[in-house]
Amino acid sequence: MLTHPTSEQLMTLGLTGMAKALDEQRQAQTTFEPLGFEDRLGLLVDREAADRDAKRLIARLKFAALRQSACVEDLDLRTARGIDRAVMAHLIDGSWIQRHENLLITGPTGLGKSWIACALGHKACRDGRSAAYHRVPRLFEALAIARGDGRHARMLKAIARVEVLILDDWGLSVLTATERRDLLEILEDRHERGSTIVTSQLPVDHWHEAIGDPTLADAILDRLVHNAHRLTLSGESLRRRGAITKPLDQTGQA
Structure with missing residues (x-):
């Protein structure tokens, strides 16, 4: 039999999803025998498409390096x-991403700001969009190192x-001149x-002060705030009062 x-040829061609689906059809012939040729071929193609979508999602999530699961x-x-x-x-729908709009999530520590941001990043990856997570202090450290070894422009x-x-x-500390640039x-x-x-944790009204230089602060906030949606969280820390659900137990630092 062929x-x-x-199956081996399909694997060689990189069609692993079709190969696995073909083996499954072969092992359950009585289930698939009533189907016509095009129907069975369609199942193979659907399996290959699903496998490729899953692999692309895994790659996007790996690149995103989201802090929270x-x-x-x-x-x-x-x-x-x-x-x-x-x-x-509306934020979960993701149409704001298609319009290239921003989102500002503010509020005291412990309310799940980072968790919500990562959840929206995860949803973007599932929707076929690329995402990347950075803690601002570490991002500036990485950019400083990249400037020293010639990777700065490539990283930007x-x-x-x-x-x-x-x-x-x-906004954990006032930016340096290099960080502002x-x-x-x-x-x-x-x-x-x-x-x-x-x-x-800083209200948007205080971001100007956190940037430090009035001229650059105007330029930075003009590009960030004016087309942004705002999500302002309030209340007592969820960690402190023990009211977080199991997924939110992994918030780490809000």
Whole structure:
């Protein structure tokens, strides 16, 4: 029979999904015998497409390096922390990403800002979009190292290409002159070309002070804030009062 050599040839051609589906059909012939040729071929093609989609999703999630293992289906909307269901439904829908708009998530520590950002990044990956997560202090450290070894321009270019960039823990300290320039370059490259999610304990009204230089602060916030959706969380720390659901137990630092 040609079944086994055909499976091997499919594997050689990189059609592993079709090869596995063909073996399954061969092992359960009585189930598939009533189907016509095109129907059985269609099942093979569907399996190959599903396998490739799964591999691409795994690759996108690996590249995104999300800090939290979070997904929007596990989002706790019962605990009072200022999350509007309609606003969250719009954010989960992802149409704002298609329009290259930004999202600013602010509020005290322990309310799940990072978790929500990662959940939206995970949803973007599932929707076929690229995402990348960076804690702001470590991103600036990485850019400083990249400047020293000649990778700086390449790193900025890679950040610019990402469809959804998550900048976590923004505003923990006043930016240095070099950090201000790097942030302006990142946001300028992404302006109206990609979406940026920023999480911060600082209210947006205080971001100007956190940047440090009035002129550069105006330029940075003009590219970040004016087309941004805002999600302002409030209430007592979920970790402190022990009201977090199991998925939110992994929030780490909010």
